Amino acid sequence: MSLVVEGLSKQYSKQVQALNHISFRVNEGECIGIVGESGSGKSTLGRILLGLETYKEGSITYYGKTIAPRKRSDLRQFRKSVQMVFQDSTSTLNPKLPIWKSLLEPLDNFKEITPSFLKVEGLTRKEIAQELLEIVGLDKEMVDRYPGELSGGQKQRVSIARAISIEPSLLVCDEPTASLDVTVQVQILRLLKELQQKTNMTILFISHDIRAVSFLCDKVMVLKDGSIVDQFELSEIYDEGRHPYTKALIQAAKIE
Template identity: 45%
Template structure:
């Protein structure tokens, strides 16, 4: 058994919000894009995945979000296997998942106001009132205002369109939308890659604050090892669809790291791998 498999087996999966075992996927033509991937994520935990483009990170994310099928293995969400689920059951499980992707402009319909975009997930649930609105108001606009407040945007933005917002502001809107249905777990797939350095820091700090406030579990995917180190409790390194290493983030600088991980580390010095909130 290799080190990463041994470490994966040591993780307590009894209360995991996400458990993946033996996940394998190949595209038409036979190219394997995921090979025997295993992971688990507990409540309030962030698992970071780092690797170069084409390593399988985003494909894994789409499989976990039930957006893409996989060929072998098992995916359990809140302890329930997704295999054989009826469409209605799968829809219920999907409401417990959130996602924030790299390009907020692509995630927001340019024809919809920010209010309309924020309410899209809630409109799918009809009578659902988020617990953070308990005792306040069941009006959808009030809910949208509260969501903007949670991501530090003014209520006046509700009537704006995406093109009127900066890249960082649009990404905050997608984060607000991701938390609107009170998910247990959110996939963050390169959420800061398209942003400037200052805005990256703002978004990372916001994500940390929301995790603490709402008790969220994250899968944080990036090619940026500094961001992964800042956000994560554990780090998984992927290459060519396989997991090379899986370790607590405190072990990132250990001398026995895989040569590929060491090559990623060479890009960064310890001064640019923050462990405390990034100050602006």
């Protein structure tokens, strides 16, 4: 079991209970989708898992080690194995830096890591960045460009390349395709799927779009008002016993 979350709650204020006794488990190499409407607590969960947000109640363990609610000293070690892709790549890619510099940041931070899918020996830093771009299906020439000179989909590919560069065992994606048009969304989902098969990383995929989740994920968790109302294997998505809210999400996705 790679990730175990037990009774996790998060209260921002008296009025806002963002997460309410959340429990779930994720196996190594599994892709779990977290789906729910706006404000249901998806990003809060992602941020807590990454140590970007504190929590008071519940426990999170990753390969048996506790992700402490407040202590940040373990964070660097944790970051080595857990990476994140956000909806908006502008928060990841510094507009003032050429792509190759942003791309190499994680590898520069963790010099001891050599990803198994990358042959880095004898390569210059820029060439390593080029290799990474090729892995996510981008032209090598883009290394010298700036984020402002890339399309949304291209920037998202760069963000993915950056996140997987240190071969994380867990990748948390928070609405990575939400700002993209449908064809590009599908391409990015395919890319994630392909990378997952290549590296066997565990993916936690956050989305309000149950179609995207069902394309990529083996398991689905449905969040509503901070609670998990349904949790199932993808093969069970059309089962009669699905929660009415899950059924409503499926129905809404069909009509859209």
